[in-house]
Amino acid sequence: MTLLSERDQQQVADAIARIEQETDAELVTVLATRADDYTYVSLVWAGLIALLVPGLINYYPLWLDAHQLLLAQWLTFIGVGLLFRIPAVTSRLVPRSVRHWRAGNLARRQFLERELHRTEGGTGVLIFVAEAERYVEILVDHGISSRLGDETWAAIVQAFTEAVKRGETLQGFLTCIDACGQHLRTHVPLTHTRNELPDRLVILP
Template sequence: MALLTESEIQQVSQAIARIERETDAEIVTVLAAQADDYTYIPLLWAALIALLLPGIINYHAGWLGQRDLLLTQWGGFAVLAFLFRIPAITTRLIPRRVRHWRAANLARRQFLEQGLHHTVGDTGVLIFVSEAERYVEILVDRGIGSRVDDTAWQPIIAVFTTQVRRGQTLQGFLTCIDSVGSVLAHHVPVTHVRNELPDRLVVLS
């Protein structure tokens, strides 16, 4: 299932094109379904619970023989490993710090992969969202960072994060792009017409 429809992606593209007429900045937007599949974490939780819980029950109740204990552990591991792979459950098993660290790493990789570090005047701007982690970040190259303090982006990120949590990803992008555009138009106004990078929203499913 697409994170946004083609029509919604086009709305984001049009918003980028509109604000780039007012600034020398080159803006790229990236939407990821999830920053990582976290394959090993559900398995670790399943193994830990499957190993410990039957043993604890048997210690206090004493109703499991050695063979039954082993079967219970293997069966419990299989069931829990399956359940813990459900995205809604997986997300809750992973510490927030870990989820945000993975999302931040993906954002930085995308900054490089989308060519934002090769723009004229170092004016690349990445607006990055990872839905599963409810993570939003705005990354800028040196040409923007030297003129705009990082604190300028924090209120914009906070609003966008709230909208992502509410499932309002499209509106979050549109609001964020407009807000970022206002900041850029003031600090990095347009000096010449150019469009080095595609305006289309990059979707990582």
């Protein structure tokens, strides 16, 4: 995960504060290291490969007895399981559609847990990033979606996703917040001063 210093995180918070001075929207940013640890994936692969051990031993006769064969299977299961727990390896085993599905689910949980659905006028905006999955999503409540369609956010999400791929997560956040602000200032202008939700960047391990 890209390490964001306290100074980096403060830059994100300051960017949100500036935008919220000109709009009724309540922005919350969340950065997740990964959407899931995918433990089940490593276990499934380890189990399947361990089951192949007897066949490989029969193909290359090693004359193992039943106890030695069982030990070989267990060692294979443990070794492969540990290997496939390495994030860089795991990410190559999990289909992109599954990774994005898990990330999308986490984004929606965060929208509810951060109480973005409880803002005055339904003006909550979540900017969510799952870094390992290289997944970016912007979720908005009804007060925003009634004025701005999904197509508004598509180009912003695409640009942010490319920044995450390049390892430029901080700059991606700052650019994304500024781009969102341009739309929000116009379509959801400030009517009265309020700050219902924290401006800080939420980091999930």
